[in-house]
Each structure stands twice: as structure tokens, then as C-alpha cells.
Amino acid sequence: MTPDFLVNGPITGEIIADYIARMEKSTEQGAHSLFLGQVRADIKGLKRVKAIEYSAYEKMTSKEGENIIGSLLKEFEDVKNIRILHSTGVVMAGKISLLVVVSAGHRHQAMAACTRAVELIKERLPVWKKEIFEDNTHEWKGNELA
């Protein structure tokens, strides 16, 4: 079964707790490394970010998500399981928009693979973000002019 890589809205405490609860069902892994990405209320000039609106190329996200997991499992032999979950839609400042959980036999590969997973997600996952300011104007991130 293909895991879901995207969830509409923020990644709630309930979702994160559910991931942790599910770890208890497996006894072959001794270390879990977890990364959470949070929406910052950045200040841009006189404006403050109140939310980020994410959009994704859903079909390509599934394919690239599978590719990222496949390449990490090959690179880190001790890693047993990797889950990636990214928000789409509006996520208010302070809320969580990215969850990465890497489970391995031992801590070193769990942590190294988690760091690498986040880098690959930034580099390869077809997701875009629009910062929405408190005055409801917006700015695309990564939209540099040619």
C-alpha cells in the first residue's frame, strides 16, 4: 500500500502521537529520529507572516516520496522504516507542516537518515509555499525572477 505523503491542513498533535503509538507494535527497531517542520511568523519589512499556504503536485509527490524512501533504505542499511508527511493548504504560524520519522536498529543511522530525508524532501518534493501576511497580502517563496 502506498503511504499518504500529504495531509490537508496542519499536522496535529494527534497525528504525531498516532505515529509514536504505532512504533510500539514493532520490536525490531531501537531508535527513532523525528523531525518536525513548523510555520514561523517571519517578519518581512513591516509585515508579519500569519500562515503558509502549501500546494503540491500530488501524483508526483507520491512518486518522489517513494523514490526518497527507496534511496534512503538503500543508503542506510540499519533503517527499517521511514514515514514522511507534508501539509497542503493553509497552515497557521506555530502549526506543524512537516513530519519525518526514521526508525532504525540503532541511533546513528536513525539520526543521519532523518537529516538526509529532510534535505531530500526540500530538494525533490514538488511542494510550493505562499506566505500569507497579517494584512492578507502574500508572497511566494522560491519564486526568484529569471
Add this chain to the structure above:
Amino acid sequence: MPAEEASKQKIQNHRMEIKVLFFGILAEVTQTMFRHYRDVTSYEDLMHRITDDYPELQHYNYRVAVNFEITDEPPVLKNKDEVAFMPPFAGG
């Protein structure tokens, strides 16, 4: 390939229907999330028609994916292919 089949495929290739998608800021500047181009003859033909329809695209950085695969070389399109215009990724 038998001549008859080759010629049939050539005719089909000359009548391709391609789904084109725009993401991120490109959906905003083109005011289009997706549209279909009909009677497309080649990738070059498609790109020509898109840049005619949306000249503002030239001001932006983007990469093109064909069927969810980023392509740097001009690909050979098939009927019903999906072509996506993607600005730099900004996930996380």
C-alpha cells in the same frame, strides 16, 4: 514495425492531446491550474503554443516534468501525456 502501423502511429502522434499543469506562482501568473492542448505535434510545438499563450512565463524560473519526471532534454511526447510547469520547490 510494419509500414502501415508506423504510419498509423505517426498520424496519432500528430493528433496528441496533452494535459498541461501550472504550479505555485506559475498558476497565479497564468491564472491557470491546468488545461488541455489538442492536436499537439511535438514537444517543441507544445512549448511554442504555451509561451505564446502565456508570455509572462519567460520572467520566471521553472522546470518541466513529463509524466512526473523532470526532463532536461526535450522529450518525445505521447498522446495523453501530462506536462507540468514547476517553479523551484519550497517544501518543508
